[in-house]
Amino acid sequence: MRFTSETTTSTGVSEGRFVLDGIPGVLWSPADAFGPRPLILLGHGGGQHKCAPGLLARAHRYVTEFGFAAAAIDAPGHGDRPRTAQDERFAVQLRNGMAAGEPVGELIAQDNAVRAAQAVPEWQATLNALQSLDRIGADGPVGYWGVSLGSMIGMPLVAAEPRITAAVLGLVGYDILTDAASRLTVPVQFLLQWDDEIVPRAAGLALFDAIASPEKTLHANSGRHVDLPRFEMGSAERFFARHLVDNAVTTGAR
Template identity: 60%
Template sequence: MHALQFSGQSSSNGILERDFTLGDVPGVLWSPATRSGERAPLVLMAHGGGNHKKHPAMSGRAKLLVTGCGFHVAVLDAPGHGDRPRTAHDEAEIAEMFRARAAGEPEGPVIVRYNAHLAERAVPEYQAALDALQQLAEIGTEGPVGFWGLNMGTAIGVPLVAAEPRVTAAVFGQHWPDVLTQKARQITVPIEFDMQWDDEHIPREAGLALFDAFASKEKTLHANSGKHKELPRFEADSAVRFFARHLARPNASLS
């Protein structure tokens, strides 16, 4: 297993931001700037397609979780994204997506196929990152872990949560069911699921089918009017309340 290597850090508004690498995979860890002497829950996040670990959506959600709940938040650059080079396969799939878009053809089949390929690479990377992050004294191996990822983040997160018993609550949404349905049926932890009722890319029936596939006894559907990129900002606040409800608990003192 690769060791976690911190490569830089900064602190602002009560948040400590630490860049790290795990092997050749870059990531970022946001934590409370002031150590309380107690361990705190960890939320893993995955960014959307075409974005990166420090995209405003990631840093904004991390700020809410750190300042509002005192949690730690970690994000990895997905394969072919952020500071990671693209392979020839990445370039070919991205070119095909843009070709379909220019021709007025549905992009979904290309995105689903490409995201499944990325997930095969990203899931073991997230598991290795979780192993390494839990070795930090301020996180530890006994604390609860959550996962938050929409769009491509859901494509990575569903197979990750299905395979990873350490994740005990998750927020997903805005993805086609297709290759995710079987994995969703293996997930029983509490779920909050976001979808856009007027999504121009993901048919309403497709979003509902993925939500329905989760085997969780507690799962909540948040359907908002609007197109794919019009997910209301208040859904981030709802997700933070969801994680606070399911992850927050008395923390063990650091030894």
């Protein structure tokens, strides 16, 4: 992991941009951080990037309100990563389909599944590198937050990665995720938009039903795919505080 820049905000948030094997990412942590602390992995949505406004706001809240660290990487074909010819074809197909009022959920699912197969090992390598840093440590608990594309990547990642002990997922409902859902065992908070024009309501509910975690909670809100209420940010914070803080090593954590 090579850090390319590091800045500190007036609120005491250190933002370190890094590259790991060609994967660009960013780490947010308290400016004076030393010692183990909870780490939240943030997965951005389709068409977004590691510093999208919503992710940036979440990261700063986790740092300033809880003393956590947070990290995000660009998904394949997003942000500062190169776009392939297939990426360009998908963008055209998606744009044309939406303009024509056609269902695009299956098209998005197929594309996102390919990206997830690449991104899961990238996230695991990133987690290895992050936990080698003194400001995070190898013993702190890890959570994952990601919806839409962030869940297409996050659900198989959480299923495969025992270091992640709590997850906020949602805005997905594709059959391709059923196997990963059946292998989840950690606490899960699942977000569903009742009027989602991309993910049919029944599909989202079926995927929630397939999640095997003994502790799972469904948060269903009115609105379309991008209308996730702002108050769900606070709900996710309380969820992670409940499941990660009790397991954190607090000595010297701030």
